[in-house]
Amino acid sequence: MKIAVTGATGQLGTLVIAQLKTQVSTENLVALARNTEKAGALGTEVRPFDYAQPEILAKSLQGVDRLLLISSSEIGHRFAQHSNVIAAAQQAGVKWIVYTSLLHAPESSLSLAGEHVATEKLLAESGIAHTILRNGWYHENFISSIQASVAMGTYAGSAGEGKISAASRQDFAEAAAKVILDEKHIGKVYELAGDTAYTLTELSSEISEQSGKEVSYANMPEAAYADILKGAGLPAGLAEAIAGWDTSISQGDLLDESKQLSQLIGRPTSPVADTVQAALKQ
Ligand SMILES: NC(=O)c1ccc[n+]([C@@H]2O[C@H](COP(=O)([O-])OP(=O)(O)OC[C@H]3O[C@@H](n4cnc5c(N)ncnc54)[C@H](OP(=O)(O)O)[C@@H]3O)[C@@H](O)[C@H]2O)c1
The missing domain is CATH 3.90.25.10 (UDP-galactose 4-epimerase, domain 1)
Structure with missing residues (x-):
C-alpha cells in the first residue's frame, strides 16, 4: 500500500512525512515535490511533482494507492493546480485522496475559501474516494x-x-497521518481546530x-x-x-468548538x- 504526500517539502508536509515514517515502512511512502533536491532530506522515495506541470503528474502517481493532497500555497492558482492533481490521480488509478481544506469552507467569508470549496466540489465529482480535512489556522x-x-x-x-480556534502544525500533521492510515475515514469531512x-x-x-x-x-x-x-x-x-x-x-x-482535531489525534491540541x-x- 503506497501513500504519497504532496507539498512534502513544506512545513506541514515535512511533519506529516515524519509522522507517517513512525508507522509505515519508508518503501511505502512517496514524497511528491516540486523541489526534489530539498525532498531528499525526507528519507523516502521522492518523485517530481510540480502542480503547474500537468504532463508529469500522472507518471509520478503510478502505483500510489492513497494520496494526501496538501493544498498549494500559491493563492489564486490553487484551483487550477489542484484540478491538475485530481485529473492525474484519476489517470493513475489513485484509490483515495485526503485533501487539506479550510475550516468551515462552504460558509467561510475568508477570501481563501473559494478555491477550497471548488476543490472539494471537484473531488466530489471525481469518482475517487476522498476525505476532507478542513484545517483551521496554525498557531x-x-x-x-x-x-x-x-x-x-x-x-x-x-x-x-x-x-480563533488555532492549533499547531504538528497537531494538524498528526491528524492527517492518522486519517490516511485508516480507511474508516473515507467519505468523511472533518472540521479541525484547536x-x-x-x-x-x-x-x-x-x-x-x-x-x-x-x-x-x-x-x-x-x-x-x-x-x-x-x-x-x-x-x-x-x-x-x-x-x-x-x-x-x-x-x-x-x-x-467541535474538538474533532483532539478526538482524531487522541490528545488535547497544543x-x-x-x-x-x-x-x-x-
Ligand atoms: N491552516 C493555516 O493556517 C495555513 C497557513 C498557511 C498555509 N496553509 C495552507 O496549507 C498548506 C500547507 O501549509 P504549510 O505551512 O506546509 O505551507 P508551506 O510551508 O508554504 O508549504 C507549501 C508546499 O506547497 C508546495 N507547492 C507550492 N506550489 C507548488 C507547486 N506549483 N507544485 C508543487 N508543490 C507546490 C511547496 O513546495 P516548494 O517547497 O517547492 O515551495 C511546499 O512544499 C499551504 O500550502 C496552504 O495551502 C494553511
Whole structure:
C-alpha cells in the first residue's frame, strides 16, 4: 500500500512525512515535490511533482494507492493546480485522496475559501474516494506578529474580539497521518481546530506575560491594518488579504468548538502558549 504526500517539502508536509515514517515502512511512502533536491532530506522515495506541470503528474502517481493532497500555497492558482492533481490521480488509478481544506469552507467569508470549496466540489465529482480535512489556522501564523509586537509594545490587527480556534502544525500533521492510515475515514469531512479559542487581546496578554514587556492589542479598521502591513514591506495584495482575513475572524469564521482535531489525534491540541514561547526564543 503506497501513500504519497504532496507539498512534502513544506512545513506541514515535512511533519506529516515524519509522522507517517513512525508507522509505515519508508518503501511505502512517496514524497511528491516540486523541489526534489530539498525532498531528499525526507528519507523516502521522492518523485517530481510540480502542480503547474500537468504532463508529469500522472507518471509520478503510478502505483500510489492513497494520496494526501496538501493544498498549494500559491493563492489564486490553487484551483487550477489542484484540478491538475485530481485529473492525474484519476489517470493513475489513485484509490483515495485526503485533501487539506479550510475550516468551515462552504460558509467561510475568508477570501481563501473559494478555491477550497471548488476543490472539494471537484473531488466530489471525481469518482475517487476522498476525505476532507478542513484545517483551521496554525498557531505558527502568528509568530512574526508575536515577535514584532514585543518590539512595538502593541499587537496590531482588525480581528476585534473574534475568537480563533488555532492549533499547531504538528497537531494538524498528526491528524492527517492518522486519517490516511485508516480507511474508516473515507467519505468523511472533518472540521479541525484547536480545543481552546483565543482572541488577539488574549494572545497579547500571553505575550506580555511571557516576555515581561507590556503588549496591548490595537484593533483598527481593516484598511488601516492593511496600511500597516504594507508599511512593514508586505506586497499590497497580500497585506489586503491578511487584513481581510482578520475581518473574517472578527465575524467568528475561525472559531470551532467541535474538538474533532483532539478526538482524531487522541490528545488535547497544543496551547498557543507553547508557540509564544518558541517565537520569543527565536
Ligand atoms: N491552516 C493555516 O493556517 C495555513 C497557513 C498557511 C498555509 N496553509 C495552507 O496549507 C498548506 C500547507 O501549509 P504549510 O505551512 O506546509 O505551507 P508551506 O510551508 O508554504 O508549504 C507549501 C508546499 O506547497 C508546495 N507547492 C507550492 N506550489 C507548488 C507547486 N506549483 N507544485 C508543487 N508543490 C507546490 C511547496 O513546495 P516548494 O517547497 O517547492 O515551495 C511546499 O512544499 C499551504 O500550502 C496552504 O495551502 C494553511
